[in-house]
Amino acid sequence: MARPITELARPNILAIRPYVPGKPIEEVERELGLKDVIKLASNENPVGPSPRAVAAMQAAAEKVNFYPDSNCFYLKEDLAQFLGFEPANLIVGNGSDELLKLIAEAFLKEGEEVIYGVPSFVEYEFVTRVMGGQIIEVPLQNLTYDLPAIAEKITSRTKLIFICNPNNPTGTIVGQKEIQAFMDQVPEDVLVVFDEAYYEYVTDAAFPDSLDYVRQGKRVIVLRTFSEIYGLAGLRIGYGIATPDIIDCLMRVREPFNVNSIAQAGAQAALEDQAWIKKVRDLNTQGRDYWYGELTAMGLEYAPTQGNFIFINLGISGAEVSQRLMKLGVIVRPGHVFGYPDYVRVTIGTPEQNERFIAALRMVLTEMGRLNPENK
Numbered sequence: 147m148a149r150p151i152t153e154l155a156r157p158n159i160l161a162i163r164p165y166v167p168g169k170p171i172e173e174v175e176r177e178l179g180l181k182d183v184i185k186l187a188s189n190e191n192p193v194g195p196s197p198r199a200v201a202a203m204q205a206a207a208e209k210v211n212f213y214p215d216s217n218c219f220y221l222k223e224d225l226a227q228f229l230g231f232e233p234a235n236l237i238v239g240n241g242s243d244e245l246l247k248l249i250a251e252a253f254l255k256e257g258e259e260v261i262y263g264v265p266s267f268v269e270y271e272f273v274t275r276v277m278g279g280q281i282i283e284v285p286l287q288n289l290t291y292d293l294p295a296i297a298e299k300i301t302s303r304t305k306l307i308f309i310c311n312p313n314n315p316t317g318t319i320v321g322q323k324e325i326q327a328f329m330d331q332v333p334e335d336v337l338v339v340f341d342e343a344y345y346e347y348v349t350d351a352a353f354p355d356s357l358d359y360v361r362q363g364k365r366v367i368v369l370r371t372f373s374e375i376y377g378l379a380g381l382r383i384g385y386g387i388a389t390p391d392i393i394d395c396l397m398r399v400r401e402p403f404n405v406n407s408i409a410q411a412g413a414q415a416a417l418e419d420q421a422w423i424k425k426v427r428d429l430n431t432q433g434r435d436y437w438y439g440e441l442t443a444m445g446l447e448y449a450p451t452q453g454n455f456i457f458i459n460l461g462i463s464g465a466e467v468s469q470r471l472m473k474l475g476v477i478v479r480p481g482h483v484f485g486y487p488d489y490v491r492v493t494i495g496t497p498e499q500n501e502r503f504i505a506a507l508r509m510v511l512t513e514m515g516r517l518n519p520e521n522k
Contacts, residue, residue, distance in 0.1 A: 158256075158278040165268060168479055174472060183475040186493040186503055188379075189314070189344075189455050193429065193496060195377035195412065196422035202415035203381075206408045214407035221410050224417055225385060234390040235360065237397060240404050242343055242371045242384035243269055246308075249367060249386075250277045251399040253337060254305055261299050262308035263291040265315055265484035267341060270308045279305070289449045289457065290318040293328040300336065307332070310341045311356075312348060315484050315491040317451025321352035329359065337392075339367045343384075344453035346375040346423060347430055353452070360387055367392060372409075374454065375426050376416040381409035430454045433494040440504045444517060455493045457481070462516050464490040470510040476503055 152160060168187030175183050194200075218238040226233045239245040246269045254260065256278035262270045264283040274281050280303065284296045291313060300307075312319045320328075332338055340356040359366040371384035383405055386396065416422075437456055441448050447459040460467055468480040468490055481489025492503060511517045 156278075158275055162272060162275045165272070166483065169472075169477055171477070174475075174477055178473060180473075180475050183477065184495065184499050184502060185477040186495050186499065187477045187479040187491075189374060189453065189493050190379050191375060191377035191426060191454070192493070192499060193377070193426060196416050196419035198419045198422070199376070199378065199412045199416040203408050203412040206411035210407060212407070213403050214405060214410060216402045216404075218405055218410055221414050221417075224414055228417060229357065229387065231357075231360070231387060232390075235387055235393060237386045237388075237393050237400070238405050238410075239384050239386070239400070241373060241382040242341065242369045242386075244382075244404065245369055245384055245386045245396070246270070246339075246341075247273050247276070248396045248399050249306065249337070249339060250274060250279065252395045254279045257303070258305040259301060259303045260306045260308065261296050261304060263296065263310070263313065265486065266291075266308070266310045267314050267343075270310075274306075286313070286316065286318075288318075289313075289316040291320050293320055293324050297328055297331040300331070300333065304333075304336050307336060307338045308341060309338065310343075311354070312342075312344045312452040314343065314453065315455070315479070315481075316449045316457045317344075317453040317455055318449055319348065319350060319353055319452045321350070322354040323352070325354040325356070329364070334365065337365045337367060339369065341369045343369070343371045343374055345370055347427060347454050348452045349431060350452055357387060360389060363389055365389075365392065372413045372416060375423055375430075376413070377426070378409065378412050378416060381406070381412055383409040383413050429496070430494050433497065433500050436497075436500055437494065437504070444508065444511065455491055457486075457489055457491050459486075459489050460511070460516065461488055462511075462514060464488055467507075467510055467514070470513070471503075471506055474506045474509070476506045478503075 171183045171185050222233040222236045225236055250273035254277040257280055259280045259282050260274040261282040263286050282299050284292055356368045367386050367388040369386050373379040449457040464481040468478050471478055479491040
């Protein structure tokens with residue numbers, strides 16, 4: 147009799163928990179019989195990509211019978227000019243997720259340690275477990291990465307440190323002063339990965355210039371993406387910046403043709419339209435400030451955010467509130483998936499979506515007895 151397939155699998159992968167994404171709009175509409183559902187659960191750009199990017203993608207679709215440029219030559223050229231680096235400093239991936247996996251595949255040996263804050267992006271745990279690494283999780287302090295505590299966890303077995311900045315799901319940042327003090331303590335043989343998926347939304351002047359460490363030749367990898375503010379989440383395209391020797395190692399484990407031709411064309415055109423990016427950023431900042439006022443009026447605590455989402459302390463079950471909001475056609479992310487059962491993470495939407503969410507939240511919290519009459 148054949149052994150169970152789990153006995154044939156690599157033992158370290160059995161500890162991996164499958165990722166559970168936010169429910170898509172179509173699924174909620176189908177299950178609940180609703181129309182006009184809004185999704186504020188996955189940190190997506192609510193207004194979509196630049197019209198110039200859409201036009202470029204439509205044109206590229208006519209040539210999908212050809213394999214894409216495996217090296218993303220033209221996109222790298224544009225990114226290099228935009229960032230002030232050489233193409234040799236860049237790698238493009240099927241989203242930042244793939245780049246995280248490439249980093250682990252290229253550098254992480256079985257049993258070596260990976261340090262990151264919790265809660266943070268779940269992919270850090272995933273890529274570490276896939277490669278048989280040792281996970282070292284450091285709790286956040288005041289919902290923010292605790293860099294001094296992370297520095298204390300560094301040992302001779304430490305290989306990678308992931309810093310999500312701004313952090314997902316809390317939206318908080320660590321500033322230049324804190325980052326520099328931390329980097330001064332990191333040994334030369336440890337690679338520090340700055341995951342900056344929400345970099346373009348940041349308005350705080352204290353945010354660090356992580357690319358300067360690359361310019362200094364430090365063993366640092368900076369990850370950014372076209373999924374968030376550029377509105378290309380459905381295409382899966384992100385990029386990394388590092389010294390050429392680090393990029394060379396990552397390119398050795400990269401699959402050929404890992405970035406499709408439509409994504410490359412869309413990213414190039416989106417990068418060129420920085421006026422559109424400013425429009426999206428300004429809309430997000432306005433929405434953030436509106437939410438601050440409304441949440442404060444309801445007596446709710448929240449983490450000040452530098453992303454396009456807010457982590458809100460409801461003081462009651464975030465899962466139950468999420469279910470009730472879903473029945474009203476509003477999809478949010480419950481906090482129990484991050485280890486914070488009384489929280490929800492909500493994406494900042496368009497003005498109309500923001501007003502709808504606040505009205506629905508007031509209704510649900512009032513029904514559950516969470517709001518006092520004067521907070522209604």
